[in-house]
Amino acid sequence: MLLFHVLKERRARVLFVCLGNSYRSKMAETFAHAYGSDILEADSAGFIPARTVSHTARRLMTEKGLTMPDGPPRRWIQSELDGYDLIVNLCEYGLPKTSVPVVKILLPDPVGRPEEERREIRDEIEIIVQTMLAQFRQARDEWPWNISAEPESASDSSPERGSEESMEDRPTDPVRLFWWQTHPTSVQLQLGGLPV
Numbered sequence: 240m241l242l243f244h245v246l247k248e249r250r251a252r253v254l255f256v257c258l259g260n261s262y263r264s265k266m267a268e269t270f271a272h273a274y275g276s277d278i279l280e281a282d283s284a285g286f287i288p289a290r291t292v293s294h295t296a297r298r299l300m301t302e303k304g305l306t307m308p309d310g311p312p313r314r315w316i317q318s319e320l321d322g323y324d325l326i327v328n329l330c331e332y333g334l335p336k337t338s339v340p341v342v343k344i345l346l347p348d349p350v351g352r353p354e355e356e357r358r359e360i361r362d363e364i365e366i367i368v369q370t371m372l373a374q375f376r377q378a379r380d381e382w383p384w385n386i387s388a389e390p391e392s393a394s395d396s397s398p399e400r401g402s403e404e405s406m407e408d409r410p411t412d413p414v415r416l417f418w419w420q421t422h423p424t425s426v427q428l429q430l431g432g433l434p435v
Contacts, residue, residue: 242324246379251279251324260285260312262296262349263329266361269300269307270368278375284315286332299361
């Protein structure tokens with residue numbers, strides 16, 4: 240089922256992924272829970288989970304008036320990936336092939352960086368999540384629903400679709416539009432996994 244239709248019927252299940260599930264993905268999950276519980280169910284995981292969630296990350300989130308969820312960092316499980324509607328990969332590593340749309344946004348690893356840079360990364364994550372939520376709400380509430388539930392063939396040159404490769408034209412797919420509007424020079428959109 241396309242994310243278009245998911246958003247009309249229920250909350251989208253979104254997985255945020257980073258290296259250790261101790262900072263970037265936990266922050267994204269926290270922002271998503273705080274700002275978007277009406278439109279999505281957020282979860283997070285890592286490639287190589289840290290032993291604990293970063294104490295600095297927790298403190299920086301309290302500056303925003305938010306508390307990170309309890310529980311230790313966890314690793315994503317291959318068999319669970321297909322249970323999500325969208326996966327947002329916030330680090331440099333690629334996920335295995337999956338049937339779920341995967342969006343990769345390269346954010347620097349905050350470990351070992353000065354606190355001000357960590358704060359900037361937190362603020363970038365907040366913007367990414369807020370933009371995603373705004374686009375999801377627009378898709379749910381306002382989008383014209385004349386889109387087929389079946390994927391388009393490679394030969395389809397329908398003018399109302401944006402170019403997935405160049406992103407030069409404004410995409411009409413809410414998911415692509417969200418990523419197109421979010422720092423287009425640093426965003427990579429690949430569906431069905433991220434070969435790196």
